[in-house]
Amino acid sequence: MASVNKLCLYDTASRQVSEFRPLKPGQASIYLCGATVQASPHVGHIRSGINFDILRRWLIASGYRVTFIRNVTDIDDKIIHNAGHEDIPWWELAMKYERSFNDAYRALNVMAPTYEPRATGHMTQMIELIKRLVEKGSAYAPGNGDVYLEVRKLKSYLTLSSQKLDDLLLTKDGEEKFKRDPRDFALWKGAKEGEPSWPTPWGNGRPGWHIECSAMALAYLGQEFDIHGGGLDLIFPHHENEIAQSEAAGYKFARLWMHNAWVTTSGEKMGKSLGNSLQVDEVLKRVRGIELRWYLSSAHYRSMLEFSFEALDEAAVAFRRIENFLYRAREALATTPEIVISDELSDALDDDLAVPQVLAQISEWLKLGNNGLSSLDKAQVAEYSSYIRAALSILGTDPFDPAYSSPSSADLSGAVDGLISLLLEQRSAARARKDFAAADQIRDQISAMGISIEDRADGVRWSING
RNA sequence: GGUGGAGUGGCCGAGAGGCGAGGCUCGGGACUGCAAAUCCCGCUACACGGGUUCAAAUCCCGUCUCCACCUCCA
Numbered sequence: 001m002a003s004v005n006k007l008c009l010y011d012t013a014s015r016q017v018s019e020f021r022p023l024k025p026g027q028a029s030i031y032l033c034g035a036t037v038q039a040s041p042h043v044g045h046i047r048s049g050i051n052f053d054i055l056r057r058w059l060i061a062s063g064y065r066v067t068f069i070r071n072v073t074d075i076d077d078k079i080i081h082n083a084g085h086e087d088i089p090w091w092e093l094a095m096k097y098e099r100s101f102n103d104a105y106r107a108l109n110v111m112a113p114t115y116e117p118r119a120t121g122h123m124t125q126m127i128e129l130i131k132r133l134v135e136k137g138s139a140y141a142p143g144n145g146d147v148y149l150e151v152r153k154l155k156s157y158l159t160l161s162s163q164k165l166d167d168l169l170l171t172k173d174g175e176e177k178f179k180r181d182p183r184d185f186a187l188w189k190g191a192k193e194g195e196p197s198w199p200t201p202w203g204n205g206r207p208g209w210h211i212e213c214s215a216m217a218l219a220y221l222g223q224e225f226d227i228h229g230g231g232l233d234l235i236f237p238h239h240e241n242e243i244a245q246s247e248a249a250g251y252k253f254a255r256l257w258m259h260n261a262w263v264t265t266s267g268e269k270m271g272k273s274l275g276n277s278l279q280v281d282e283v284l285k286r287v288r289g290i291e292l293r294w295y296l297s298s299a300h301y302r303s304m305l306e307f308s309f310e311a312l313d314e315a316a317v318a319f320r321r322i323e324n325f326l327y328r329a330r331e332a333l334a335t336t337p338e339i340v341i342s343d344e345l346s347d348a349l350d351d352d353l354a355v356p357q358v359l360a361q362i363s364e365w366l367k368l369g370n371n372g373l374s375s376l377d378k379a380q381v382a383e384y385s386s387y388i389r390a391a392l393s394i395l396g397t398d399p400f401d402p403a404y405s406s407p408s409s410a411d412l413s414g415a416v417d418g419l420i421s422l423l424l425e426q427r428s429a430a431r432a433r434k435d436f437a438a439a440d441q442i443r444d445q446i447s448a449m450g451i452s453i454e455d456r457a458d459g460v461r462w463s464i465n466g
Numbered sequence: 467g468g469u470g471g472a473g474u475g476g477c478c479g480a481g482a483g484g485c486g487a488g489g490c491u492c493g494g495g496a497c498u499g500c501a502a503a504u505c506c507c508g509c510u511a512c513a514c515g516g517g518u519u520c521a522a523a524u525c526c527c528g529u530c531u532c533c534a535c536c537u538c539c540a
Contacts, residue, residue, distance in 0.1 A: 015470095033540075035540085036539080036540095044539095045540050046540085047540070048540040049540080077538070078538060078539090081538095158469095161469065161535075161536085163535090164468070164469090166468090167467070167468035168468075168469095168536050168537090169467075169468080170536090171536085208537095209538080210537090231539075232470090232471090232534075232535080232540080233534075233540065234539075234540070235470085235535075236469085237535090237536080238537090240537095241537080259540090260540070261471085261534095261540095262533095262534085262540070263540085267472095267532065267533060268534090269534065269540095270540090271538095271539065298489095299479070299480095300479090304472075304533080304534095308478090310490095311479095311490095314477090314489080314490055314491095315478095315489095315490095317490085318489065321503095325504095354480080356480045356481090356487080356488075357481090357487075357488085359479090359480090359487095359488065359489075360480075360487050361487095361488085362488090363487095363488055363489065367504090370504055370505070371504085371505070373504080374504065374505070436499055439500095440500075440501080443501080447502095452503090453501090453502070454502055454504090455498070455503085456503075457497095461503085
């Protein structure tokens with residue numbers, strides 16, 4: 001259990017893996033950029049949730065008290081645009097997709113955050129932060145209702161993405177005549193006719209895209225916190241701008257930046273505009289949540305995951321093997337395997353969450369555990385099933401986790417067990433008198449009901465086909 | 467133009483100077499009345515061209531290909 005290693009994580013800012021040193025010993029504060037609730041989640045969105053859920057579970061298992069903030073951005077350009085398109089109010093659209101994200105998180109066993117602040121609930125904090133930036137001379141309100149951050153004045157702008165201000169390609173946004181520099185970005189946007197707005201000293205308006213994260217991180221995690229996470233595509237501009245705002249306001253902000261890679265199809269990033277996005281609820285018609293989670297967890301969080309249904313199916317089959325072993329182990333032991341964190345698991349996860357290494361280890365344990373089942377060696381079964389269960393619990397795919405239980409099937413299983421057992425007794429009798437034709441006929445009939453039979457060393461076992 | 471990432475066996479997918487990660491598929495075997503499940507054995511790969519080194523998938527130089535970000539992005 002005790003590992004000599006310490007948790008090491010890759011930091012986007014330093015581009016290095018180094019030891020995680022929390023601000024307060026034994027505590028970890030994490031801010032994850034969550035959903036902008038403008039459409040249903042696709043598997044890429046949920047991969048991000050899963051990757052950081054694994055981080056969180058590992059920190060908790062390592063003894064940390066984790067404060068995990070994952071925001072919901074429920075007001076932005078796209079939400080207003082899409083609401084017009086669907087012909088419903090912007091707040092109805094935002095709530096609709098927030099629920100859809102929550103359904104996906106729940107189906108994939110992503111732990112609920114410690115707190116989940118919504119942008120619309122933090123206008124006061126955002127306006128206060130912008131006021132502070134204006135007072136410090138870092139931001140300016142040119143009188144069109146917008147407030148911009150003056151990026152040239154910042155000494156460390158673009159250090160996260162290691163770019164130079166003058167190398168950025170410029171895109172026209174129609175606000176050039178108000179901006180002191182075309183690269184300045186909007187902290188606050190003046191309201192156009194018919195748009196939602198909130199009153200401010202600079203007129204009615206709504207937040208720019210980035211300010212909510214700075215304001216909410218400050219509100220719940222304070223001026224400095226341990227880890228800020230999100231997808232790779234948030235490095236620029238979103239996270240750069242969060243840093244810019246927060247540091248200009250005098251706050252230290254995040255100590256460590258972690259970014260997950262995308263889910264791709266045909267080598268390309270998943271996105272609505274490409275028409276290649278796979279919605280979570282669609283994929284869940286094909287495999288169970290626990291299997292989808294296993295698949296999305298299987299690549300290292302910093303590696304692209306090339307999505308294919310073939311790979312998904314393969315992952316699901318592989319997972320069922322592990323799951324079946326755990327169920328057999330529970331039967332053999334007459335108790336649910338305990339969660340025992342092995343050194344191998346600790347070492348792998350401490351090394352920047354090396355999940356693929358964990359999977360390789362699980363394969364080894366699975367062989368040893370299955371050997372234990374064949375030789376009826378309970379101690380061996382207990383040992384390896386415990387290691388496997390511990391690994392699965394950190395990955396969020398522990399089949400014994402109540403989050404995955406379906407109560408209705410549990411009620412039925414007793415009755416089904418009785419019925420199947422009756423048939424199996426008949427088959428055993430037929431086999432005993434070497435009437436294999438009759439025995440196979442019974443097996444075929446049971447099989448036709450979607451139930452498979454295994455003749456094992458310790459008796460006959462049946463299971464419902466997944 | 468700038469910045470970052472990737473190319474590994476039939477497929478997926480780790481590793482980052484020295485014992486062939488692991489999985490899937492495929493072939494062989496054990497067990498079994500036959501299956502199923504499980505286990506055992508086999509299948510010596512790192513885009514290309516140079517270089518450094520006793521030793522390179524890993525380091526250096528060059529080349530090719532692909533992907534991403536540059537104010538909508540997980």
